[in-house]
Amino acid sequence: MHIINLVFKNTFRHKLRTSLTILGIVIVILAFGLLRTVVSAWYAGVESSSASRLVTRNSISLVFPLPLSYREKIRQIHGVKLVSYGNWFGGNYIDEKNFFANFAVEPASYLELYPEYILPSNQRAAFLRDRKAAIAGQKLAIKYGWRIGDTITLKGTIFPGNWEFVLRGIYRGKDKSTDETQFFFHWNYLNESLKKTMSLRADQPGFYLVGVSNPNLAEEVAVALDKTFKNSLAETLTETEKAFQLSFVSMSEAIVVAIQLVSFVVIVIIMAVLANTMAMTARERIGEYAVLKTLGFGGWHIAALIFGESLFISMIGCTFGIAFTFPIAKVFGDTMGTYFPVFNVATKTIYLDAAVSLFVGAVAAVIPTWRAIKIRIADGLRRIG
Amino acid sequence: MEYKTPLVKIKNLCKSYRRGSQIIPVLENITFDIEDGEFLALMGPSGSGKSTLLNLIAGIDTFDSGIINVGGVDIATLSETELAQWRSTNVGFIFQFYNLIPVLTAFGNVELPLLLTRLSRKERREHVETALRIVNLSDRMNHYPGQLSGGQQQRVAIARAVVTDPTIIVADEPTGDLDRISAKEVLELMDRLNVEFGKTIIMVTHDPHAAEKARTIKHLEKGILNAHNQSRL
Numbered sequence: 027m028h029i030i031n032l033v034f035k036n037t038f039r040h041k042l043r044t045s046l047t048i049l050g051i052v053i054v055i056l057a058f059g060l061l062r063t064v065v066s067a068w069y070a071g072v073e074s075s076s077a078s079r080l081v082t083r084n085s086i087s088l089v090f091p092l093p094l095s096y097r098e099k100i101r102q103i104h105g106v107k108l109v110s111y112g113n114w115f116g117g118n119y120i121d122e123k124n125f126f127a128n129f130a131v132e133p134a135s136y137l138e139l140y141p142e143y144i145l146p147s148n149q150r151a152a153f154l155r156d157r158k159a160a161i162a163g164q165k166l167a168i169k170y171g172w173r174i175g176d177t178i179t180l181k182g183t184i185f186p187g188n189w190e191f192v193l194r195g196i197y198r199g200k201d202k203s204t205d206e207t208q209f210f211f212h213w214n215y216l217n218e219s220l221k222k223t224m225s226l227r228a229d230q231p232g233f234y235l236v237g238v239s240n241p242n243l244a245e246e247v248a249v250a251l252d253k254t255f256k257n258s259l260a261e262t263l264t265e266t267e268k269a270f271q272l273s274f275v276s277m278s279e280a281i282v283v284a285i286q287l288v289s290f291v292v293i294v295i296i297m298a299v300l301a302n303t304m305a306m307t308a309r310e311r312i313g314e315y316a317v318l319k320t321l322g323f324g325g326w327h328i329a330a331l332i333f334g335e336s337l338f339i340s341m342i343g344c345t346f347g348i349a350f351t352f353p354i355a356k357v358f359g360d361t362m363g364t365y366f367p368v369f370n371v372a373t374k375t376i377y378l379d380a381a382v383s384l385f386v387g388a389v390a391a392v393i394p395t396w397r398a399i400k401i402r403i404a405d406g407l408r409r410i411g
Numbered sequence: 412m413e414y415k416t417p418l419v420k421i422k423n424l425c426k427s428y429r430r431g432s433q434i435i436p437v438l439e440n441i442t443f444d445i446e447d448g449e450f451l452a453l454m455g456p457s458g459s460g461k462s463t464l465l466n467l468i469a470g471i472d473t474f475d476s477g478i479i480n481v482g483g484v485d486i487a488t489l490s491e492t493e494l495a496q497w498r499s500t501n502v503g504f505i506f507q508f509y510n511l512i513p514v515l516t517a518f519g520n521v522e523l524p525l526l527l528t529r530l531s532r533k534e535r536r537e538h539v540e541t542a543l544r545i546v547n548l549s550d551r552m553n554h555y556p557g558q559l560s561g562g563q564q565q566r567v568a569i570a571r572a573v574v575t576d577p578t579i580i581v582a583d584e585p586t587g588d589l590d591r592i593s594a595k596e597v598l599e600l601m602d603r604l605n606v607e608f609g610k611t612i613i614m615v616t617h618d619p620h621a622a623e624k625a626r627t628i629k630h631l632e633k634g635i636l637n638a639h640n641q642s643r644l
């Protein structure tokens with residue numbers, strides 16, 4: 027036998043109390059992990075954005091378009107390598123509940139700008155060939171059971187009518203942080219229809235996407251670009267893709283802060299719960315600790331017993347919490363798929379889970395240990411009987 | 412009669428408790444010796460300071476003034492760590508309520524003090540088995556305290572007290588919680604430890620039957636040792 031055996035045996039003396047405490051820790055670790063994942067999912071678009079891509083839009087607001095004629099002018103700016111453009115289409119699939127991002131884009135340049143969308147070359151060729159072709163991310167295709175060759179109808183909200191597309195490709199993300207829930211089709215298909223039905227809205231991309239030859243030039247190019255269209259009918263606002271994405275999500279910064287605060291608060295709460303469990307435990311065992319001290323065991327032994335038990339409980343909770351985080355995050359990610367296109371539990375979150383549990387376990391043991399060590403043996407023995 | 416050297420020398424021992432601003436004297440100027448191989452019973456009314464005196468001799472409490480010398484060691488000079496070390500090798504403890512660790516088997520409880528020694532696992536096992544054989548509980552080795560009677564638990568506690576082969580055994584009302592038959596067994600065991608194994612035993616008791624087993628009886632009265640000590644010898 028080793029003194030550590032006593033830790034294991036002690037831990038399960040009050041099975042109900044220990045189990046409830048462990049359950050609490052499991053829930054906190056789960057909540058902590060999921061909340062953190064929600065926050066990082068929220069910023070996923072920002073994280074995955076490239077430093078060598080710029081987004082140019084109308085300086086008044088994103089809802090105002092830009093003339094198609096800007097394309098050539100942008101191309102001529104020094105440092106610009108590639109120009110693509112598109113519109114947020116905002117179509118619904120079957121009904122409004124089925125939300126996902128769908129864009130009309132200039133396909134060839136767009137795919138060149140976004141090498142992280144991986145498309146087999148035959149699908150790529152098929153997509154570029156067919157005017158009514160569309161491609162979808164793998165997650166989206168799986169969610170709706172789409173196969174290549176399927177006809178998909180989107181109901182336009184910004185551009186009224188039923189729009190039919192033929193699925194010609196399903197793209198995969200280069201890594202986990204790539205959004206696989208988007209839908210792209212030919213900008214020309216949209217534009218030609220608009221020419222017939224609403225000619226006033228034709229030839230007007232909602233945004234330009236600009237690839238720069240060198241990320242270090244991004245800032246310069248953005249300034250030069252906006253200067254080019256200064257005092258024109260449609261002035262531009264050009265930002266890096268990151269800044270652009272951030273301007274979307276930062277609207278809800280308050281929510282993100284609230285979520286982070288909540289994940290911090292649950293940790294403080296569980297710390298109090300575990301500290302209470304350990305205080306009760308240590309108080310009940312004051313007599314036993316006194317006996318151990320009588321036999322010659324020192325303060326370090328008592329500390330090892332109490333810290334060991336506290337850490338043991340918190341690490342059991344942590345282990346189960348982490349084990350449950352993955353399946354639950356998966357279910358959560360699947361149901362919330364199109365709102366949080368990238369919903370992965372980061373490795374860092376797991377490390378944080380472990381660190382938090384260690385911290386909680388250690389802090390909870392401090393006061394009970396201090397009390398158990400400080401009490402005089404004779405007084406401790408007096409508590410028995 | 413053979414000459415015996417005193418194992419424990421107590422001189423002008425004073426101990427008081429502090430309750431708030433109030434100081435309560437418990438032991439006043441106690442002086443006496445305990446010889447090596449002695450079996451001493453400490454008697455006296457409740458609150459007279461018997462447990463306090465026993466705790467002081469066993470080195471688990473501190474005193475105000477005076478000297479306690481055990482086997483040549485002035486225990487007041489030891490640091491807390493040294494004292495713990497000293498206790499683990501020199502003193503065996505028997506309590507009124509056995510004070511076994513409920514989650515450990517009889518074997519585990521007896522092994523406990525040996526965890527502080529350098530003995531190997533195998534040596535520890537041998538020592539524990541020997542101690543349990545002495546108290547006649549070899550067959551209950553794997554029982555938990557909750558599965559043992561009070562008398563059996565106290566015998567496990569005795570095994571725990573002797574397993575390190577200490578010089579002194581202190582017992583605070585070891586039969587106080589036992590029925591007559593169990594008490595008799597425990598007392599016979601203590602007698603054996605004294606006679607056969609030569610352990611010096613200091614036992615606090617209220618029970619005159621228990622005290623009869625001892626060779627010397629001392630009475631404490633309000634913290635003062637009574638003059639007319641009776642002796643069996």
Ligand SMILES: Nc1ncnc2c1ncn2[C@@H]1O[C@H](COP(=O)(O)OP(=O)(O)OP(=O)(O)O)[C@@H](O)[C@H]1O
Binds near residue numbers: 430435455460462463
């Ligand atoms: N920690 C303490 N604080 C204050 N007073 C104490 C403390 N411990 C003991 N006393 C007091 O010291 C006196 C002697 O106590 P002690 O336990 O030594 O008596 P005792 O002779 O063993 O009594 P009993 O036969 O009831 O066990 C009592 O009056 C008790 O109230």
Ligand SMILES: [Mg+2]
Binds near residue numbers: 461462463583
């Ligand atoms: Mg007493």
